Amino acid sequence: MAPPSFSYPGLLIVGDAAGFLMHAGVLIRGVDFAVASGVLAAETIKEAGRPDADALARYDDKLKASFVLRDLLAFKNADKVLSGQFAFDTLPKFVNSLLRNYFTIEDRPPTLASALKTTLGGGGVTLTRLLINMLNALAYL
Ligand SMILES: Cc1cc2nc3c(=O)[nH]c(=O)nc-3n(C[C@H](O)[C@H](O)[C@H](O)COP(=O)(O)OP(=O)(O)OC[C@H]3O[C@@H](n4cnc5c(N)ncnc54)[C@H](O)[C@@H]3O)c2cc1C
Structure with missing residues (x-):
């Protein structure tokens, strides 16, 4: 299943608010996802220069290319x-x-x-x- 979008006109969702939290039994991991997604959001805003959906959609691509979505998707069933x-x-x-x-x-x-x-x-x-x-x-x- 493809991940949902995390970018909207005038809005980028980062960290826990985006659901970037991994609970794999004894391990709770989210600080690194929060920091990394924040950095990617800041980069996207700087590069976009405007708040419309097309310009901000690059954030989703950056997330897909980063360890954030890669790790979260790889371990999505770990809790089972x-x-x-x-x-x-x-x-x-x-x-x-x-x-x-x-x-x-x-x-x-x-x-x-x-x-x-x-x-x-x-x-x-x-x-x-x-x-x-x-x-x-x-x-x-
Ligand atoms: C018990 C526990 C243990 C954890 N252990 C680990 C660990 O060992 N390693 C790890 O990587 N992660 C751990 N995590 C997860 C980690 O804490 C989160 O993933 C991370 O803090 C998310 O960062 P964030 O900036 O997205 O959200 P948060 O850290 O929750 O920051 C959001 C901030 O926004 C503020 N806020 C909320 N609403 C408003 C509002 N309306 N106006 C203004 N401010 C507002 C909140 O007060 C808060 O300060 C743990 C979490 C829990 C609950």
Whole structure:
């Protein structure tokens, strides 16, 4: 889907007001988008020299060519993967147990494969569930 226009006669929309905010699970990112879109808007106004729609439409092109729209569109579905019980509770607990099993040495050091085997199944994490979540993540990239 093409992004909407951010330029109108006498008006350029920047930062959060334009929706330039990325919430990808634990990360909230928007300051860099706000600063960059502000710079692009200022450049557009300086170059346009007049406030009509045609002159200001260049702002949309500048946004498309910048990291602002590129990053926002690239990660537009990230919240579907990086939110919810699995990403914030089940998976961190699983990784914690896996690393505990891997770094706990009893009679001889475990391999990653043996630690994985010991950990899988605990907390409801199976190999199938891990693979399904990985495939889901790939589908949203
Ligand atoms: C909890 C939280 C954590 C965040 N953490 C991060 C982070 O770690 N990294 C990151 O990059 N981004 C983060 N962000 C996002 C970031 O804060 C915003 O994306 C960024 O501040 C947007 O800048 P802005 O200039 O568009 O809007 P704002 O910073 O919201 O500035 C808008 C300004 O306009 C003023 N204003 C509103 N209405 C009027 C009016 N009628 N008249 C005059 N003034 C008005 C407001 O008071 C405000 O000062 C976080 C946001 C939140 C809520």
